[in-house]
Amino acid sequence: xxxxxxxxxxxxxxxxxxxxxxxxxxxxxxxxxxxxxxxxxxxxxxxxxxxxxxxxxxxxxxxxxxxxxxxxxxxxxxxxxxxxxxxxxxxxxxxxxxxxxxxxxxxxxxxxxxxxxxxxxxxxxxxxxxxxxxxxxxxxxxxxxxxxxxxxxxxxxxxxxxxxxxxxxxxxxxxxxxxxxxxxxxxxxxxxxxxxxxxxxxxxxxxxxxxxxxxxxxxxxxxxxxxxxxxxxxxxxxxxxxxxxxxxxxxxxxxxxxxxxxxxxxxxxxxxxxxxxxxxxxxxxxxxxxxxxxxxxxxxxx
Numbered sequence: 001x002x003x004x005x006x007x008x009x010x011x012x013x014x015x016x017x018x019x020x021x022x023x024x025x026x027x028x029x030x031x032x033x034x035x036x037x038x039x040x041x042x043x044x045x046x047x048x049x050x051x052x053x054x055x056x057x058x059x060x061x062x063x064x065x066x067x068x069x070x071x072x073x074x075x076x077x078x079x080x081x082x083x084x085x086x087x088x089x090x091x092x093x094x095x096x097x098x099x100x101x102x103x104x105x106x107x108x109x110x111x112x113x114x115x116x117x118x119x120x121x122x123x124x125x126x127x128x129x130x131x132x133x134x135x136x137x138x139x140x141x142x143x144x145x146x147x148x149x150x151x152x153x154x155x156x157x158x159x160x161x162x163x164x165x166x167x168x169x170x171x172x173x174x175x176x177x178x179x180x181x182x183x184x185x186x187x188x189x190x191x192x193x194x195x196x197x198x199x200x201x202x203x204x205x206x207x208x209x210x211x212x213x214x215x216x217x218x219x220x221x222x223x224x225x226x227x228x229x230x231x232x233x234x235x236x237x238x239x240x241x242x243x244x245x246x247x248x249x250x251x252x253x254x255x256x257x258x259x260x261x262x263x264x265x266x267x268x269x270x271x272x273x274x275x276x277x278x279x280x281x282x283x284x285x286x287x288x289x290x291x292x293x294x295x296x297x298x299x300x301x302x
Contacts, residue, residue, distance in 0.1 A: 015162070016099030023103030024163030042194055042231035050075040055232045056206055066223055067206040070232060072248030074144045079241035080135070085185050089266055091131050092155055095301050103162035103258075107301040110152030110271075111290060115172045122290060127299035128153050132268070136295075139181065139270075144243050148179060150270035151287075151294040158189075158256065158265040165261065168194055168253035177272040180244040184236045187263040191234040191242065193252040200224040 015025040022030075044063055046055035048070055055070040057063030080088070097105035109128050112121040128136070132153055139145040158164035171180055203223045232252070236242060244254065277287030293299075 014099060015103065016105075017101050017103075021101040021167065022163075023101075023165075024161070025103070027163070043229040044225055044231070046070075046230060046232045048073060048193075048232050048234040050234075054206070057203075058233075063203065063223070063225060065206050066203040068201050068203050070248070072244060072246030072252075073234060074142075074243040074245075075234070075236070076142060076241040076243070077237055078239055079138070079183060080185075080239050082239070085239055088131055088268075089185060091129070092157075092266065097157055098301075100156070102166060103159065103164035104166065105157040105159075107155040108152075109299045109301060110154065110294075112302065113172075113175060115174065118174050120175065120286075122286075122293065124302045125290075125293055125299070127293050127296040129299050130297045132270075133297040135183070135268075136270075139241070144245075145179065145181065148181065148270075148272055149291055149295065150181070151273055151290045152176075152271045153299075154269045154271075156267050156269070158261045158267075160258075160261050160263065163258050164256075164265075165258040166256045168192070168255040170250070170253055171271070173250070173274060175271075175274055175277065177274045177278070178245050178249065179272055180249055181270040182242045182244075183268045183270075184238065184240050184242065185266040185268070186238065187261075187265045188238050189236050189256055189265055190260040191236055192255045192257055192260075193232040193234060193248065194230065194255070195227040195252055197227055197251070199227050201227055201230060 015023045017023055017026050045058040045061060046063070046068075047058055048055050050073070053069060053071060053073070054067045056067040057065060092107065095107055097107060100106040109125075109132075111125045112123075114120070128150065136148070136150060139148050156166075201224060203225060205222055234242070248254075273287050273290065275281050277283045277290065279287075281287065
């Protein structure tokens with residue numbers, strides 16, 4: 001790929017917010033407090049360490065030095081080069097960005113889906129963009145992404161001037177499969193993970209000198225903390241690839257807070273098919289058609 005300069009597009013003066021979601025643009029127009037200001041904050045913050053797979057209590061917190069295993073998160077740093085990053089963002093900016101909620105803009109490469117009614121349309125879907133072919137090939141070199149065949153790519157554009165964010169959520173499981181993969185471009189950020197289910201997390205005392213490798217079950221749990229009061233912060237370096245699976249995919253909601261967007265950030269999220277659309281599933285034929293379209297790499301945003 002040839003190196004290209006990346007310019008930040010002019011900040012939009014409109015927003016795509018609906019319902020309770022807001023951004024800086026519509027908040028200024030309404031002149032009222034945004035709903036998120038009244039949302040209770042998580043009481044206890046833990047930091048995820050990718051080299052150990054554990055979440056450890058933040059410094060100077062009530063649980064400093066205490067830890068619990070946090071499976072299902074894989075972080076691959078420097079997945080693309082600076083030159084590849086610049087080229088990809090330049091190619092994205094040549095296509096139209098659509099207004100989205102909470103101050104974001106988006107480009108969708110995938111079928112039109114109504115998740116509530118569990119219906120989809122593929123008439124306008126022509127595949128993933130051509131520049132993603134090398135990305136998908138490279139993903140398959142990592143054991144955690146063995147056999148990964150994405151049928152959707154969603155590009156999201158975050159900008160601090162718009163107050164961009166994404167609320168805590170779980171991705172759909174009717175159409176989308178086990179692994180969620182996201183490439184973080186242009187600036188670092190933090191993924192905030194939380195749970196709304198009742199119950200408690202059992203903690204053990206992290207050994208001296210952490211982050212040395214921890215072994216699950218190495219010490220009997222000595223403390224517990226309510227799940228609903230915990231936030232796990234996962235630092236996402238620039239040009240890193242994040243993979244969520246297992247508990248991190250199905251039990252923990254993920255979010256990007258407004259305060260964690262300090263400069264323009266672009267992410268490309270890739271999703272694979274669920275078992276229902278895979279070989280042997282009830283809608284395997286439709287799944288096969290989606291894969292054939294997706295992996296043609298001839299797509300334009302829908």
